[in-house]
Amino acid sequence: MAEFGAYEVGGPAAAQPSVPPLPIWSSEGPSAGEFGKRDHIDHGVTENPYERRFSPYDFNGGTTLAVSGKDFVVVAGDTRMSSGYEIKSRNVPKLHQLTSKTVLAAAGCKTDVDTLTNLLRTRMQMYEHDCNKEMSTTAVAQMLSNTLYGRRFFPYYSFNVLAGLDEEGKGAVFSYDAIGSYERTPFSASGSGQSYLIPLMDNLVTFKTRLDPVPDMTVEEIVSIVKDAFVTAGERDIYTGDAVEIKVISATGVTTELFPLKKD
């Protein structure tokens, strides 16, 4: 009975003002508005606490390119590492030599690329102990595809291009997507500048839409095409620049050259 001061369940209608339900998602919180999310974290001091989303990926920029020749392959990657609008380093290589005949060029999230490379190297070492020989390029290509697909639902943010000499000594280039689909191609470009390089390579290397005959390309000609392409990509892509590291893999071994690009 109300007069003895007992609590009443569901008091008089006008007793309490109705409270709106607490927002859970950041898109419903007080900071949601037409100007988007605020960038400070209030920790529930002046606002109701709500979920914030953490992105596990960051894009560190860069472009990679690989072109195969008759008995050699040219791999290149710029050396700029960036985050947002900042340059973190002008001298971080993107080319990772896996065997004496295979190089992995990878752009994307640097930590994912490094972890992937370490994992590949570990599994390659185990292969060498088991099979008593170095892994061939085609075997590495398959292993990379399997490794990437193993993370099908939380992918490595790594845009890979694998280049090397196959068992017959011919140049081989493999392009990948983030979850392991791969294909052997005459050339491959990936990263932030790929849209500028692929049409250029179509014209200068495979002579698509050109009627003049494709000459047998020498190492020097392909290297100068690669340099030309990176200067072009550096003009229009803000993430490409500083320098490009160019490796040539042939029967005699691997040579490396560092060609400077614009720093702006």
Next chain:
Amino acid sequence: MAQFNDMSSSGLEQLPTGERPRGGFAFDLCSRDQQIGTSIAAGGGRLPQAMKTGTTIVGVIYKDGVVLGADTRATGGTEVCDKNCEKIHYLSDNIYCCGAGTAADTEKTTEMISSQLELHRLNTGMQSRVVTAVTLLKRMLFRYQGHVSAALVLGGCDVNGSHLYHIYPHGSTGKLPYVTMGSGSLAAMSVFETDWKEDMEEAEAIEVVKQAIRAGIFNDLGSGSNVDVTVIRKPEVGGGTTVMRGFDTPNEVADLRAGYTRPKAIVVPRGATAVLSKEVSLSELVTVEDAPEPMAF
């Protein structure tokens, strides 16, 4: 002030239907744009992005006036749309304005205020003052509540001396001896905080501005290419403005291309492009006559 907003009695040519042209923004396409955006997004695409200028823009006050500086890169997302755009806009002979943010917004806003200042000069018969330009800009930007994304560095000299302002997209302004705006503003400000002094000579001031813009060009990915400089001097020292477009060009690509032999494949020989069909016809404006008899003396 009413005459600034009243365009109905201006001498603009009448439209064919006889309706009077109206000034300002037109919003009739907004709902259709939104529908197009939703249908494009459903198909996995994106609407075209407005071109932003990324940018490093700066201004300094020195002994005899104002020096303004800007980089020349315009980006659309992460692609460079324009390698040599002009970011220092003319407002009047003695007032110039650098703009960062959405390129169309900075261009059209400064053009609008420039024409308003010219009309005001014709009305008053006097040189434009910098405060007038600042007030016109901030009143307009505040009216649009930040939707006109224009961040400006405005500098000029008038009867009251030399003045430098920064203006934010929502309409706030500040009057300072040295300012920087844009994505490269932190890189440029670090140079100013180290090297700016009061009462610098002209050459010194230009050098500090050049170094500040260079800091933005090389350390900020949204800025790049060349340094543009504009110097506006006080009436006491003779007045006058010097516009130096391309004052410093540290990023010429020709130097880079000269560092290696260009590939032979870039030279496309005649006949390499497939000809699908050929049609030769003579325009009816051209008449063919036999060669006339040469004149005989």
